[in-house]
Amino acid sequence: KQEVTQIPAALSVPEGENLVLNCSFTDSAIYNLQWFRQDPGKGLTSLLLIQSSQREQTSGRLNASLDKSSGRSTLYIAASQPGDSATYLCAVGPRNQGGKLIFGQGTELSVKP
Amino acid sequence: GAGVSQTPSNKVTEKGKYVELRCDPISGHTALYWYRQSLGQGPEFLIYFQGTGAADDSGLPNDRFFAVRPEGSVSTLKIQRTERGDSAVYLCASSLIGSSGPYNEQFFGPGTRLTVL
Numbered sequence A: 001k002q003e004v005t006q007i008p009a010a011l012s013v014p015e016g017e018n019l020v021l022n023c024s025f026t027d028s029a030i031y032n033l034q035w036f037r038q039d040p041g042k043g044l045t046s047l048l049l050i051q052s053s054q055r056e057q058t059s060g061r062l063n064a065s066l067d068k069s070s071g072r073s074t075l076y077i078a079a080s081q082p083g084d085s086a087t088y089l090c091a092v093g094p095r096n097q098g099g100k101l102i103f104g105q106g107t108e109l110s111v112k113p
Numbered sequence B: 001g002a003g004v005s006q007t008p009s010n011k012v013t014e015k016g017k018y019v020e021l022r023c024d025p026i027s028g029h030t031a032l033y034w035y036r037q038s039l040g041q042g043p044e045f046l047i048y049f050q051g052t053g054a055a056d057d058s059g060l061p062n063d064r065f066f067a068v069r070p071e072g073s074v075s076t077l078k079i080q081r082t083e084r085g086d087s088a089v090y091l092c093a094s095s096l097i098g099s100s101g102p103y104n105e106q107f108f109g110p111g112t113r114l115t116v117l
Helices: none
Strands: A004-007 A010-014 A019-025 A030-038 A044-051 A056-059 A062-067 A072-077 A086-094 A107-112 B005-007 B010-013 B019-024 B031-037 B044-050 B053-056 B065-068 B075-079 B088-095 B112-116
Touching: A004 A086, A010 A019, A019 A030, A019 A086, A019 A107, A030 A062, A030 A072, A044 A056, A044 A062, A044 A072, A072 A086, B005 B088, B010 B019, B019 B112, B031 B075, B044 B065, B044 B075, B075 B088
Parallel strands: A010 A107, B010 B112
Antiparallel strands: A004 A019, A019 A072, A030 A044, A030 A086, A056 A062, A062 A072, A086 A107, B005 B019, B019 B075, B031 B044, B031 B088, B044 B053, B065 B075, B088 B112
């Protein structure tokens, strides 16, 4: 059974720091991995999608990497800003399971001015 | 609309009542997913539609939960005889289906917060 773990559960950093959020999964038979952002009381906003054949994806200050063989992904946020404060969720799409996503519990990020 | 919409945004009901939650996916998205998110947890998969049919309903917790998508667009999640444990945020997502299958980026709606008293 696929399990997704995100460490740490919460993280507080001063503005301007570069930071890394970690995601690990137990079964490497995945089709893709997606990172989301969730603001309090809101839905999920898609940040980056990495297909299993890719190693990384970049969007602005965000860079996500995927190492399928070790079951790990990282989300790198450069030059963090207070507006980056949110919960970041990692989700994997298991192969041959119709596109559903298996989520981690999220990392709650707080960027202090 | 530009994104996935869900109604109502909040629903408060009493134990034992019946509720319906609606999802309007992004126009042209054939795949539609329902997830449930409890406080402090990541979303959990409930059911996946490809077109009008439920391709995977393995995440539905029991037979009190049912979902339909009769015309392949709007979907309704139906919960009978609600229980306090059903209280959660119910999220809907949609995506395109490509040549390799339903493995494209999923776009989520704002969710419906269900509270069962």
